[in-house]
Amino acid sequence: MKQSYYPQEIEKKWKKYWEDNKVFKTENDNGKPKYYALSMFPYPSGKLHMGHVRNYTITDVIARFKKANGFNVLHPIGWDSFGLPAENAAMKHNADPEKWTDENIAYMTEQLKMLGLSYDWDREVTTCKPDYYKWTQWIFLQLYKKGLVYKKEAAVNWCPSCGTVLANEQVIDGKCWRCDSEVEKKYLSQWFVKITEYADELLTDLDLLTGWGDNVKTMQANWIGKSHGAIFRFPVVDAPSGEKMEVPVYTTRPDTVYGITYLVVAPEYKDIEKLTTEENKKAVEEYRANARKMSEIERLSTDRTKTGVPLGTHCKNPFTGEIFPLWTADYALVEYGTGAVMAVPTHDTRDFDFAKKYNLPMKVVIQNPDNPSNCENEAYVDDGILVNSGEFNGMKNTQAKKAITQKAVDEGFGEFKTQFRLRDWLISRQRYWGAPIPVVYCDKCGIVPVPEDQLPVLLPKDVDFSVVGKSPITTSPTFKDTVCPVCGGHATREPDTMDTFICSSWYYLRYADANNDKECFNKDIVNKWLPVDQYVGGIEHAILHLLYSRFFTKALRDCGLLDFDEPFKNLLTQGMVLKDGSKMSKSKGNTVDPDEIFENYGADTARLFILSDSPPARDFDWSDAGVEGCYKFLNRVWRLVASNAENISHDVIACPHSVAIQTTDKANDDLIRTVHMQIKGITNDITNEFQFNTVISKYRELVNSIYDWLGKKPELNEEDKNVLSFAIVSMLKLMSPVAVYLTEEAWHELGGEGSIHDQPWCKWDENLAKSSSITMVVQINGKVKDKIEVDAEISKEDMEKQALESDKIKELTDGKSIIKVIVVPGKLVNIVVK
RNA sequence: GCUCCAGUGGCGGAAUCGGUAGACGCGUUGGACUUAAAAUCCAAUCGGGGCUCAACCUCGGUGCCAGUUCAAGUCUGGCCUGGAGCACCA
Numbered sequence: 001m002k003q004s005y006y007p008q009e010i011e012k013k014w015k016k017y018w019e020d021n022k023v024f025k026t027e028n029d030n031g032k033p034k035y036y037a038l039s040m041f042p043y044p045s046g047k048l049h050m051g052h053v054r055n056y057t058i059t060d061v062i063a064r065f066k067k068a069n070g071f072n073v074l075h076p077i078g079w080d081s082f083g084l085p086a087e088n089a090a091m092k093h094n095a096d097p098e099k100w101t102d103e104n105i106a107y108m109t110e111q112l113k114m115l116g117l118s119y120d121w122d123r124e125v126t127t128c129k130p131d132y133y134k135w136t137q138w139i140f141l142q143l144y145k146k147g148l149v150y151k152k153e154a155a156v157n158w159c160p161s162c163g164t165v166l167a168n169e170q171v172i173d174g175k176c177w178r179c180d181s182e183v184e185k186k187y188l189s190q191w192f193v194k195i196t197e198y199a200d201e202l203l204t205d206l207d208l209l210t211g212w213g214d215n216v217k218t219m220q221a222n223w224i225g226k227s228h229g230a231i232f233r234f235p236v237v238d239a240p241s242g243e244k245m246e247v248p249v250y251t252t253r254p255d256t257v258y259g260i261t262y263l264v265v266a267p268e269y270k271d272i273e274k275l276t277t278e279e280n281k282k283a284v285e286e287y288r289a290n291a292r293k294m295s296e297i298e299r300l301s302t303d304r305t306k307t308g309v310p311l312g313t314h315c316k317n318p319f320t321g322e323i324f325p326l327w328t329a330d331y332a333l334v335e336y337g338t339g340a341v342m343a344v345p346t347h348d349t350r351d352f353d354f355a356k357k358y359n360l361p362m363k364v365v366i367q368n369p370d371n372p373s374n375c376e377n378e379a380y381v382d383d384g385i386l387v388n389s390g391e392f393n394g395m396k397n398t399q400a401k402k403a404i405t406q407k408a409v410d411e412g413f414g415e416f417k418t419q420f421r422l423r424d425w426l427i428s429r430q431r432y433w434g435a436p437i438p439v440v441y442c443d444k445c446g447i448v449p450v451p452e453d454q455l456p457v458l459l460p461k462d463v464d465f466s467v468v469g470k471s472p473i474t475t476s477p478t479f480k481d482t483v484c485p486v487c488g489g490h491a492t493r494e495p496d497t498m499d500t501f502i503c504s505s506w507y508y509l510r511y512a513d514a515n516n517d518k519e520c521f522n523k524d525i526v527n528k529w530l531p532v533d534q535y536v537g538g539i540e541h542a543i544l545h546l547l548y549s550r551f552f553t554k555a556l557r558d559c560g561l562l563d564f565d566e567p568f569k570n571l572l573t574q575g576m577v578l579k580d581g582s583k584m585s586k587s588k589g590n591t592v593d594p595d596e597i598f599e600n601y602g603a604d605t606a607r608l609f610i611l612s613d614s615p616p617a618r619d620f621d622w623s624d625a626g627v628e629g630c631y632k633f634l635n636r637v638w639r640l641v642a643s644n645a646e647n648i649s650h651d652v653i654a655c656p657h658s659v660a661i662q663t664t665d666k667a668n669d670d671l672i673r674t675v676h677m678q679i680k681g682i683t684n685d686i687t688n689e690f691q692f693n694t695v696i697s698k699y700r701e702l703v704n705s706i707y708d709w710l711g712k713k714p715e716l717n718e719e720d721k722n723v724l725s726f727a728i729v730s731m732l733k734l735m736s737p738v739a740v741y742l743t744e745e746a747w748h749e750l751g752g753e754g755s756i757h758d759q760p761w762c763k764w765d766e767n768l769a770k771s772s773s774i775t776m777v778v779q780i781n782g783k784v785k786d787k788i789e790v791d792a793e794i795s796k797e798d799m800e801k802q803a804l805e806s807d808k809i810k811e812l813t814d815g816k817s818i819i820k821v822i823v824v825p826g827k828l829v830n831i832v833v834k
Numbered sequence: 835g836c837u838c839c840a841g842u843g844g845c846g847g848a849a850u851c852g853g854u855a856g857a858c859g860c861g862u863u864g865g866a867c868u869u870a871a872a873a874u875c876c877a878a879u880c881g882g883g884g885c886u887c888a889a890c891c892u893c894g895g896u897g898c899c900a901g902u903u904c905a906a907g908u909c910u911g912g913c914c915u916g917g918a919g920c921a922c923c924a
Contacts, residue, residue, distance in 0.1 A: 173921095215838050215918075222837065222920055229924085251924060264924090306922075331922040341924045349835085350922055421923055542919080612859075613846050619917095621846065625860055632873090633859090639874090684850080694848065697858035704858090707875095777854045782905040784854055822904055828853055832904045 001645040001749040005638035007602025010745045015113055023755065024118040026074050028512075028525055035071035036529050037063040038508055038568075040537030040545070041078045041125070044104035045085060048111045048594050050577040050584055050622060051538065054610045058574060058690065059536045060117045061611065064737035065686050067118075068761040074529055075118055076511040078125030079105050082133075082500045084162055084178065087433040087472070090465045097433045097465075101128055111594060115603050116740040118757070123514040127503035132510065133435040134456035135520035136503050139552075140438060141449050142559045148194045149427075151447065155268070155335075156426055158186040163469065164430045165190060167499060168423050169223075169544045185292075190428040191437060191496070195551045199224055199420040202550055211570030213617070216542045223543050225421025230254040230405040232342065232414040234263060234315035237323060240277050247275070247315055247326070250337030250419055254408075255400040257319050258389035259344040259365035261355065264308065264327050266334035267291040275326055277312030284309055284328060291330045306331050306354045318413045319390070319404070329354060337419060345379065352379035365389050366397050425548065427499040432463060432472040434497030442484035442491040451485050457493070471495060504545055505552040508532055508567060520561070527563050535568040536616075542573065572690060575619035577610075584622070592622055601631045604739040608634065611692035611738060634742055637703055637735070641728060641746045647716055648750050652725035661722050668723045669772070671709045675727050676768040678702045682734050683761070696738070702731050730762050777828035778803045780812055796823045803829035 018024065039059040042052055056077075063075035079101075086097035105126065112119070125132055143149045157166040161181035165188065170177040195202075203224045206217045229252035236245040247263060265272055267288045276284045287309045308329025316323055331350055332341045345355035345362045352375070355362055364375050366384040373380045386392045392400050408414025428437065436457040438450040450457055460476035467475055473495050474480070484491040506520075512529040513521040537545075546568070553567040576583050579590040597606045609630040614620045663669040682698050685691040706727050713720055729750075736743040736756050747756035770792060776799060778786040786808045790799070800823050803809060813833055820832040 213839090218838050219919055225920090225923065227923075249924080253924075329922095331924090333923065336923045341922095343924085348924070350924075353922095419923080421920095539918080615847085618840090618847095623846080623860075626846080629860060635873090688850075691848095693846090694858080697848075700858055775854075779853085779905075782853090782903090787854070820904060822853090824853055824905095828905095830853080830904055 001642045001746075003639070003642050005635045005742070007604060007634070007741065008599070011114070011116070011598075011602050011604070011741045014741050014744050015116070018118075019113060019121075022120075022122070023757070024075070024120055025122060026072065026120045028528065030072050032070055032072040034074065034529060035063075035066040035534075036074045036532045037066065037534050038075075038511075038532045038536070039077070040535070040541060041080050041504070041507060042108065043080045043083060043085070044101055044108055046104050046107070048108055048115075050592055050594065050610070053115060053594050053606060054577055054616075054620060055536055055538070055574055056112065056115065056117050057607045057610050058572065058616050058692070059534070060115075061607075061686075061692065061737040062534055062536070062690060063118055064740070064757060065761070067757075068733075068737070068759065070760070074123075074511065075120065076123040076125070076514070077112065077117070077119045077121075078123075078507055078511070079127065080500065080504050080507070081105065081126050081128040082434045082497075082503055084164075084431065084433070086128075087431060087465075090433070091472070094464075094466045096461075098128065111598075114598050115594070116607065118740075123511050125507050125510050125514050127435075127500070127507065128433070130456045130458060131517065133503065135510070136435045136498065136506070137438040137450070137455050137457060138452060138520055139506060139556070140435075140498065140502070141452060141455075142561075143193065143555060144439075144449055146555070146559060148197065148555055149191060150194065151189060151191050153187060153189045154192075154426075155185050156188050156190055158184045158188075160184060162431075163471075165426055165428060167426045167501070169425075169547070190426055193425040193427050193502075193551075195425045195548075196420060196422055198551050198554050199226070199422045200418075201554060202422075202547065205550070205554075205566060208566055209569075209571070212568075213571065213573060216539070216546065216571060216573060219542045220547055223422065223547065227252050227419050227421075229417055229419060230401075230408065230414055231338065231417045232257065232318075232408055234317065234342070234413075236275065236326075237314050237316050238277075239274060239313060241274060243274075245271065245274065247271075247340050248338045249340045249342045250417060251342055252419075253344065253347065253401070254405045254414075255386065255392075255397040256344040256347045256365055257317070257342070257404055258386075258392070259346050259363045260317055260322075260324055260342045261345060261361045261363060262324050262327055262343045263315055263340060264329045264332045264343055264354075265311075265340040266332040267328050267330055268334035269328065269332075269339045272311070272328060275311050275313050280310060280312035284311060287328060294330075306350065306357060308354065308358070318411070319407075325360075327358075335423065336421065346375040347379055347381055349379045349381065363388060425499075425551075427502055428496040429499055430471045430495075431497055432459070432465075434500060435503060436473075437494045437496050437498055439494040440482055440484060440491040441494065442487060442489060444489055445484055445486045445491075448484055448486050448491065454485065459497075471497075473497070501544060501548050505548045506556070508535075508549070509553075509556075509562070523562060526561075530562065531564055531567050531569045534570045534572065536572045536574060539573040539575075546571070572616060574616045575614065577620050577622055579622045597627065601627060602634075602741065604634055604742050605631045607740070608696065608738055612696040613693060615693050616690055633700065633703075634739060637731075637739070638742060638746070640703060640706060641732070641750070644710075644724060644728065645750060647721045647724055648728060649722055649725040650751055652722055653729055653750055653752050661726055662719065663723065664719060667709055667712050668719060671705060671723055671727055673768050673771055674702065674705045675730050676764040677770065678705075679730060679734065679762045679764040680766075680769040683764070686737075692738075699731070699735055699738075702727075702734070706731065732756060733759055733762050774826055776803070778806060778809055779828060779830040780809070780833060782830060785809060785812055792826070794826075796825055799823050799825070799829055803831065 037059050039056050063073050067073045081101050086101045089100045090097040157171050159166055159176040159181050161179045162176060171183050174183055176183055203221060203226055206221060229250055231248050231250055233246045233248045239245045306329060308327045311326040311328060313326050314323045343351040345351040346364045347366055365388050367387050368384045383397055386395045386397060386400050405416055438457045440448050442448050460479035462476050462478055463472045464475040465472050480492050482491050482493055509521050509526050513525045516522060549567050556562055584591045609627050613626055678698050682695050685695045732743045732746055743756050772792055773789055774792050776788045776790045777784055786806050788802060800821055816833040818831055818833050822830040
C-alpha cells in the first residue's frame with residue numbers, strides 16, 4: 001500500500017468504476033424497507049457552487065448511512081432546467097437556450113460525479129425535456145378538468161426587466177425575486193391555479209409535519225394567513241344615482257362595530273365611482289390616478305403617513321342607526337377581504353392615524369376596566385369590556401365578537417367569515433424557455449384544452465431570440481396557428497409558458513418512475529416510494545417551492561393519482577455557505593470554486609470540511625485553513641492505515657464484529673471500548689438531527705485513540721493485531737459515508753471483498769460501549785470540590801461512602817453539619833452543608 | 835409593528851434527562867526531528883488573584899436582571915443584542 005495519500009489518483013479511479021458498474025442503481029423492490037433521501041434539484045446555471053456541495057453532501061451521507069443500515073434507498077438527482085437565465089443567455093448570443101442548458105448539465109453532471117454522490121443516474125429527470133414536460137402539461141390538463149386552473153383578467157405583478165408577470169410569492173419587498181427590479185402593476189388576462197381552494201388544508205396539515213422546523217411552518221402559516229372575523233353590509237344612504245347600494249366590509253373586530261366613525265374603500269374598489277358625489281369626483285379621480293401611478297415600493301414607503309379623500313356619500317350603521325362618511329384611502333387593499341374597511345379609530349392604530357390627520361370623530365367602545373383610556377393619544381387595541389355599545393355594554397369583547405356577529409346574521413346584514421391572505425397562484429409567463437401551456441383559442445369554441453393524445457405541445461425551434469420586449473415564442477412562424485381540436489376550424493396557440501415552479505412541484509414524484517412513457521408515474525410505485533423520508537435544501541424555498549409542492553400533492557391526490565397527503569415527511573433546511581462572514585457571491589468576489597478544491601485537495605476533503613464545522617441547519621463559514629485542516633486529517637487517516645496494512649487480520653476484515661477478541665491487557669480493553677463508544681456515538685449523532693459536525697469530531701477522537709494506543713505498543717502480538725484490525729476496519733466503515741473515496745481505496749488495499757459501501761454499518765455492544773471506570777464528581781453545595789476515579793458498576797451507597805471518606809471532603813466539611821447528600825448514579829455526589 | 839430563530843474562549847463550535855462548562859478542530863505559543871524548510875510528532879492555551887517561578891491553591895465565568903432547585907449554558911418571567919420571514923391583511 002502506498003504510504004502517501006494521492007486523492008486525485010484514487011478519486012478518478014473510483015469515480016469511473018462506480019459509474020461504469022452503476023453501483024448506486026436502485027431497484028424499486030429488493031425486499032428491504034424503503035428510504036427516500038432527496039436534495040432540492042439544481043438549476044443548471046453552469047457550475048456547482050458551495051451551497052450545492054453542502055446540500056448534496058448532506059443528503060448523500062444520509063443516503064449512504066441508511067443504505068448501510070439495511071434500507072432500500074432512493075437517492076435521485078435531476079435538473080430544474082427551464083427558466084430565464086438560459087433564455088437570457090440565448091438572447092445575448094442569439095443562440096438556443098437548449099444548447100446552453102445541455103452544456104451546463106453535462107458539466108455539472110461531471111462535477112456531481114466527482115463529488116462522489118451516490119445517485120441512481122438512471123432516474124435522472126430534466127424538466128426541459130419533452131419526455132418530462134409532456135407530463136407537466138398533462139398534469140395542467142388534469143387540474144384544468146378539476147376546475148383548479150382558470151384564466152382571468154387581473155391586476156398582476158409585472159417585472160419590466162424580466163418582461164413577464166410574477167406570482168405573489170415571487171415579489172419580495174415590491175421587487176422581482178430574481179433580478180431585483182421594481183415590480184409594476186398591470187391588468188392582464190392570465191392563467192391562475194386555485195391554490196386558495198386548499199388554503200385550509202395546507203394550514204391544518206402543517207401539524208402533521210412533525211419532521212419540519214417550526215421556522216418553516218410558521219412562515220407558511222403566516223403566508224397562508226388565516227383569520228376569523230365577520231362580514232358586515234352597510235347600506236348607502238345617499239348614492240348619487242339614487243339606487244339602493246351597500247358596502248360590505250370584512251373585520252376581525254366585530255366587537256368594535258359601535259365605534260365606527262367612517263368607512264374606507266380602496267382606490268381600486270369596483271363601485272367607487274358610483275359612490276362618489278359630483279362635487280368630490282375631481283379630487284377622488286386625482287387621488288385614484290395618483291395611487292395607480294405609484295409603484296408597490298412607493299406605496300410601501302408611504303408607511304405611517306396615510307392619505308385619502310372623502311367620496312361625499314354616507315353609510316348607515318345598522319347597529320346604531322348612525323350615519324358616517326365614506327372615504328377612499330390606499331391603506332385599504334382591494335385584494336384583501338372586500339376591499340373596504342370599517343374604521344374604528346379608537347381601537348385600530350391605522351384608523352387612529354388617519355382619523356387624527358383628517359380630524360375625524362372617535363368613539364371609545366372597549367375599556368380596560370383597570371386602566372381606562374379615552375384613546376386621545378393612541379388606539380387601545382387590547383381586550384376589554386364593551387362600553388357605548390347598546391345592549392352589549394359590559395360584555396367582554398372576546399364574547400362580544402360572537403354575539404355581535406350573531407345579531408348581524410339574525411337581522412340579515414352580516415355573517416361569520418374566515419379569511420385567508422393566500423392568493424391564487426399566477427402561472428402564466430410571457431417567456432420562451434418554459435413548458436407551453438397546452439391550450440388553444442378557437443375562433444368559434446373559445447378556450448380549448450389540447451387533447452391528451454396530442455401532448456406534448458413542443459416548444460418551437462424556429463424562433464428569433466434577438467427580439468426585445470416580447471416573448472421569442474411569438475416570432476415562430478409555425479407555432480401560433482393551429483386547428484381547433486373540437487371543430488377543426490382555425491385556432492391560435494397560447495403563447496405563454498408555465499412558471500417553472502410548476503415543473504418543480506412534482507419532480508420528486510417522477511423520480512419514483514422516471515422512465516415511464518405511458519403515464520406521468522405509476523400510482524403503486526409512487527405510493528411505495530413516497531413520501532420523501534428526508535428532504536434537504538435551502539431555507540429560501542420555505543414558502544415558494546415547498547408550499548407549491550404540498551399543494552400539488554394534495555391536488556394530485558384528489559385527481560386520484562396518488563394516496564398520501566404530504567410529500568415531504570422530514571425537512572432539513574441547511575444554512576448558507578459564507579466566506580468572511582457574508583454570503584458567497586460573484587459580485588462580492590468571495591466565491592470558492594469546487595473544482596479547485598477537488599483538484600488541490602480532492603472531493604473527500606471537500607465533503608469532510610463542508611460537514612465539519614457547523615451543524616447542517618446553521619450557516620457555515622468557509623475558511624481556507626479549515627480545508628487545509630481536513631486535508632491533513634485525511635492524510636493522518638491514510639498514514640494510519642498504510643503504515644499498519646501488514647498488521648491487519650483478514651479474519652477481522654471479513655467479519656469485524658463476529659470475531660470475539662480476547663483482551664489480556666488494559667490498553668487493548670480500553671481501545672475496544674473506545675471503538676464501541678464511538679460507534680454508538682457516531683450512529684446516534686447521525687440518527688438525531690444529522691449532527692455531522694460532532695460525527696467528525698468523533699472520527700478525530702477515534703483516530704487519536706488508535707494513534708495513542710500504537711504509541712504504547714512498540715511490538716504487536718497476535719491479540720494486538722486483532723484489536724488494531726478491529727479498530728481500523730470499524731473506523732473505515734464509520735468514515736465511509738463521508739470520505740467515500742479514501743475508505744474505498746483503503747478497504748481494497750487491505751484486501752476487503754467488494755465495496756466498503758456495501759458493507760453493513762458497525763454494531764456496538766452496549767456493555768462495551770462504556771468505560772470500565774468513571775470519574776465521580778463530588779460537590780459541596782453544588783460546587784465541584786473533588787473528583788474520584790471509581791469502578792463503573794459502583795453502587796449508590798458506595799458512591800456516598802467514598803465521597804464522604806475522601807480526605808479533601810472531610811477537611812472541607814469539618815465543623816459543618818451535613819444536611820443532605822444527593823447521589824446521581826454513575827455521575828456525582830452533592831453534599832449540602834451548613 | 836408582528837412571528838420565528840439565535841447569543842458559550844482569539845475563532846468554528848461541544849455539552850442526550852437540569853448534574854465536571856469549553857469535547858473536537860482552527861489559530862497562537864513553546865519544543866522534538868532536520869544543515870535548513872516543508873511535512874510530521876509532543877506540549878500549553880477562559881479570566882482574575884495567591885506563590886520568586888512552577889506544580890499547586892483559590893475565586894469568578896455561558897448577552898443582562900430576577901426566580902425555581904441540593905444543583906441552571908440547559909427550566910420560568912422580564913429585558914438587551916443580532917439574524918430571518920411577514921408587513922397598511924382591517
